[in-house]
Amino acid sequence: MTVGTTAAFLAWRERPEPGSVPLVAMLSGQCWWSAFLIFQLQATTLDSKLFWMNLSWVGVVVIPVAWFLFALEYTGHDQYVRLRYVALLSVVPVLTVVLAVTSESHDLLYVESTLVRRNGVATLSRTPGPWFWLITVYTYLLGLLGSIPLFGLIRSDSLPFRGQSAALLVGTLAPWASNALFVAGVVPITGLDPTPIAFAVSGVAYLGALTRFRLLGTNPSPNRRARRLVFQRMQEAAIVVDSHDYVVDVNESAVETLGVAPREILGRPAAQFFPEYDELPEDGAATGRVTLDGDSREALYDATVTRITDFRGRAIGRVITLHDVSEHIRQQQRLEVLNRVLRHNIRTETNLIAGYADLIEKEAGDPRATTVKRHAANIAEIGEKAREISDIFEQGREPTEATPLADLLSEHVADVREAYPEATVTCDPLPEDVYVATVLDAVFSNLLENAAEHNPSDHPHVGVTVEVTDEWVRVAVADDGPGIDEYERSVLERGTESPLVHGSGLGLWLVTWATGVAGGTVSFEANDPTGSVVSVRVPSLSPGEAGRTAAETRSS
Incomplete structure (x- = not known):
């Protein structure tokens, strides 16, 4: 007692x-x-x-x-x-x-x-x-x-x-x-x-x-309550149907999406409220777009079907989740338009400006034509960088492609040596059996070119070092130039720009975003005695990993 x-x-x-x-x-x-x-x-x-x-x-x-x-x-x-x-x-x-x-x-x-x-x-x-x-x-x-x-x-x-x-x-x-x-x-x-x-x-x-x-x-x-709360409050609409395709449960988002009260849909055939229900797969990640009529417009959804089984593995129902991708589709359409403008219109216009500047320089001998051509070239370069960034984001939605690290680095090291013969470019021996995401091609190209191009020295030096572990690859590009301004680095660390706080270009943003798409990170350090060291740390892939998305690579 x-x-x-x-x-x-x-x-x-x-x-x-x-x-x-x-x-x-x-x-x-x-x-x-x-x-x-x-x-x-x-x-x-x-x-x-x-x-x-x-x-x-x-x-x-x-x-x-x-x-x-x-x-x-x-x-x-x-x-x-x-x-x-x-x-x-x-x-x-x-x-x-x-x-x-x-x-x-x-x-x-x-x-x-x-x-x-x-x-x-x-x-x-x-x-x-x-x-x-x-x-x-x-x-x-x-x-x-x-x-x-x-x-x-x-x-x-x-x-x-x-x-x-x-x-x-x-x-x-x-x-x-x-x-x-x-x-x-x-x-x-x-x-x-x-x-x-x-x-x-x-x-x-x-x-x-x-x-x-x-x-x-x-x-x-x-x-028990938390699981129910997660189901009810999740942003995606969720509809639970039994093995006979009758609705047995819905969450709050589904009620709002379908525009019906729970008492009107529970116990009724799902096809009555879901026009494209019969086209859904039996199980697995969803496959295409589903269109539903909203209050004021049609909305597009990604539909995912997950099978529910009992402890014997027998199918007893399905969960259908609907993710609204309407805004994503509109944003993708905007990017496609901007990408076309960046690919064609800006390049065409800057070529015309440069051509007329040549005529002015030849006919009038005006030295200001050189300034016009230089700024036109800068505009063309910004457009090219923006186009590359758009391509990178497109690659982020596609399955990851694995490419040998040696192929990516050796090609760009050779290009920089050829384009800048006065520069000394050194590179560690490159392992032949290491694979990384193909999207890093733009990263290495920009890092090596910037290290040689933006160095005012008569004989710039660029060094590439590689460290490989079982799961990660670290590539560091070091130079002896003026270094990356602390202000530029703070903008990158903040992850966003404003009218008053912004970087001077798109090159470092391209490096940062492309590395993120590859599932890695970028770090910046000062080089001794002058210059900077930019380190790119990304997952080590294998040829068999081709087909995984960038998000799956990062989560693994």
Whole structure:
């Protein structure tokens, strides 16, 4: 009883954690029953023993009800722990206490009560009546129903939850088993119910759950509601259908997307609300676009179908999620238009400006024509960089292509040596069996060209170093030029520009974005004594990884 009291005190301190109050009530019921068993054993007359036995029923009937309510709260089914349900569960226990107190005037709870003396010890022997068997079945039923959700936690991935549920089940099984033996007449001492004695095992088990496995400090009660909350509040519309294609559940987004109330769609064929339902795949990632009529316009959705199976692997339904891609499609259309402008119009216009500037320089000898041509070339270069960036983002939506690192670097090292013969370009030996994303071609091209082009020295030096591990490749390009301005680096680290805070060009943005598409990162450091070191760290691929998207490469 002392152990049970300690466990009840610890549980009381955890209020208002889910399950704390019912657990306190259950432990208090055990202590009550144990205390009145002691009083009954010490009594010497039939009337006194009946008095203490009848009062002990208060603790007896509290235990199963409190256990059931605790299991509901502990496992997240607290919507049933409401006053009206508690009152309903308490009807039979309250009547039992009333019948126990008034047992001398009827035979419902006990038919006969006698005093039995054996070896100088007086015990109370009672013949059960019909209500006794009713409350016994009711007690075992609540015990079983409360144990069912705990059995599901035995297989939980969480060690604390497994330990908690195991301790709770042990603590419950011990008194229930001893009581079953008493009811079956197996206990050798007539009239002695050993259930309160088994509460010592329960107290130790519950105390261990509270201290060793942090019962009430860490409990699974949020899990069930959290899963439902995630389903309801997810941005994508989700429709759950059974194996006969009838809608059995929808989330809030689906209700808004389809423009129907839950009561109008639940239990109805999905095809009535989903015009292209029959065209959806049976399972797997979704395949194309689905068009639905919205309030003011048609909206385009990506539809993903996920099969639901039972524990035998049999299909019992599907979940259809709809992701609104209307804005994405419009943005893609805008980019396609801008890409066409960058590919053709800007280049054509700058060529015309440069051509007219040549004519002016030849005919009028105006030196300002050279300035015009230089700025026209700058505009053309910006357009070319923007075009490359647009291509990079397009590659980010396509499956990743793996290319040997040696092929990418050696080609651009040779190009820079040819274009800038006054520069000294050194490169580490390149491994032949290392593969990286093909999108890095633009990264290495820009880094090497910029390192040689923007160096005012008569004999610039560019060094390329390569480090390879099992999973990553690091390529560093170092120069001895003026270095990258701290302001430029801060803009890149911020990840965005504004009218007042912006970089001087698109080259570093191209490097940063392309490396991100490849699933890597870029870092900038100062070189000693002058210059900068730009390091590109990306995943090491293999030829077999071709076909994965850039996002999948990053997540792996």
